[in-house]
Amino acid sequence: MTERFGSYQNEIYLQGFGGTLPLCSTDATKLEDSAKELLGPGPFSYVAGAAGSGATARANRAAFDSWRIVPRMLTGATERDLSTTVLGTKLPGPVLVAPVGVQSIVHPEAEKATARAAASLGLPFILSTASSTSIEDAAEANGDGPRWFQLYWPSDHDVCASILTRAKAAGFTTLVLTLDTWTLAWRPSDLDQAYLPFLQGEGCAVGFSDPVFRGLLEKTPEEDQPSAILRWIGMVTGTDHTWDQLSFLREHWDGPIVLKGIQHIDDARRAADEGVDGIVVSNHGGRQVDGAIASLDALPEIAAAVGDQLDVLFDSGIRTGADVLKAIALGAKAVLVGRPWVYGLAHGGEAGVRHVLRSLLADTDLTLGLSGHRSLAELTPDDLRRV
Numbered sequence: 001m002t003e004r005f006g007s008y009q010n011e012i013y014l015q016g017f018g019g020t021l022p023l024c025s026t027d028a029t030k031l032e033d034s035a036k037e038l039l040g041p042g043p044f045s046y047v048a049g050a051a052g053s054g055a056t057a058r059a060n061r062a063a064f065d066s067w068r069i070v071p072r073m074l075t076g077a078t079e080r081d082l083s084t085t086v087l088g089t090k091l092p093g094p095v096l097v098a099p100v101g102v103q104s105i106v107h108p109e110a111e112k113a114t115a116r117a118a119a120s121l122g123l124p125f126i127l128s129t130a131s132s133t134s135i136e137d138a139a140e141a142n143g144d145g146p147r148w149f150q151l152y153w154p155s156d157h158d159v160c161a162s163i164l165t166r167a168k169a170a171g172f173t174t175l176v177l178t179l180d181t182w183t184l185a186w187r188p189s190d191l192d193q194a195y196l197p198f199l200q201g202e203g204c205a206v207g208f209s210d211p212v213f214r215g216l217l218e219k220t221p222e223e224d225q226p227s228a229i230l231r232w233i234g235m236v237t238g239t240d241h242t243w244d245q246l247s248f249l250r251e252h253w254d255g256p257i258v259l260k261g262i263q264h265i266d267d268a269r270r271a272a273d274e275g276v277d278g279i280v281v282s283n284h285g286g287r288q289v290d291g292a293i294a295s296l297d298a299l300p301e302i303a304a305a306v307g308d309q310l311d312v313l314f315d316s317g318i319r320t321g322a323d324v325l326k327a328i329a330l331g332a333k334a335v336l337v338g339r340p341w342v343y344g345l346a347h348g349g350e351a352g353v354r355h356v357l358r359s360l361l362a363d364t365d366l367t368l369g370l371s372g373h374r375s376l377a378e379l380t381p382d383d384l385r386r387v
């Protein structure tokens, strides 16, 4: 594969020659600024915000800045291959679309737009349990694209089993169990505006379309929305599960299982001992434990310890191609990206998400080549220096 992603750079320049500028910025930081103008204060703060003082969100970025790439020259890197293999499946690039709930607060087409954009690039789309689109509708929009399902573990076993069965039937291949958000953290930016999209019924589509969940209600969500919302919130938050309960998921899910939210090396080792297929080293973009270590700082020792037993993925703070390279060099097989494409969604629905993802992949491809590498497999910690 030659220049497939990097050629987006030429495309942008050539369109500019014809008088057309990119749909939105190619710089993830500027995208956040312009999204602020597009979105209302509640939705913007919800997406951009973090837990507590924001210390961990800032640490996530600072950790990337503390590593620098040491480029190599005269290596013949014109021809590059950005593919990677995750859970036995080859991906065209090392980027997955992170699970993000309540996308309807950003754009009316919500998860459908994102699912289409991901499919158009062959990147895995991960549907959140807290999405504003049902499992079946998101799958239809995603078409032939690869798709994974993220679980916020419902406290009711029958509802959980029903959701997993639906996800499998709708073609979601991999289960991502998010561990770090069994209740929402202290998020001052949302609290100060008393803004919780869930309370307005956003993010309830998976539950409201579930026959088993509906069967538990005295009145349907259409007849009594407030009660249904509270029931659904109560079912997917407030309950902390334990390692020994993983067997329940294995009974109801016959595909790969990935644990998202791992930061401690002992949890990574436990995940490997339990035989799960992958982990996402993540602190939820700094949205949960304020004061937690930067996710990138957790990555190297975890990858070194368990990388040969399961697939190590990474997220929290990826904004540029250099960030992707650094995470891969420190042991991740691929990265998940959250806020940047959410801002793309705000700017232009499917086209906005596609633009942001293509920009990140182009930047990754060019940075890889200019650093003297032909494939991601060549990257090791020796290509970086901590400053």
Ligand SMILES: Cc1cc2nc3c(=O)[nH]c(=O)nc-3n(C[C@H](O)[C@H](O)[C@H](O)COP(=O)(O)O)c2cc1C
Pocket: 046, 047, 048, 098, 099, 100, 101, 102, 128, 129, 130, 150, 178, 260, 282, 283, 284, 285, 286, 315, 316, 317, 318, 336, 337, 338, 339, 340, 342
């Ligand atoms: C608005 C928003 C909603 C999110 N919703 C979910 C979710 O429903 N499930 C989940 O596992 N992670 C969720 N996340 C976390 C992301 O999957 C991911 O871990 C995080 O955004 C990565 O950090 P980044 O935004 O710096 O890329 C959400 C993140 C944001 C910004």
Ligand SMILES: O=C(O)C(=O)c1ccccc1
Pocket: 100, 101, 102, 130, 181, 198, 203, 284, 287
């Ligand atoms: O806001 C989040 O980080 C998140 O994970 C979430 C949780 C519940 C509903 C929607 C999103």
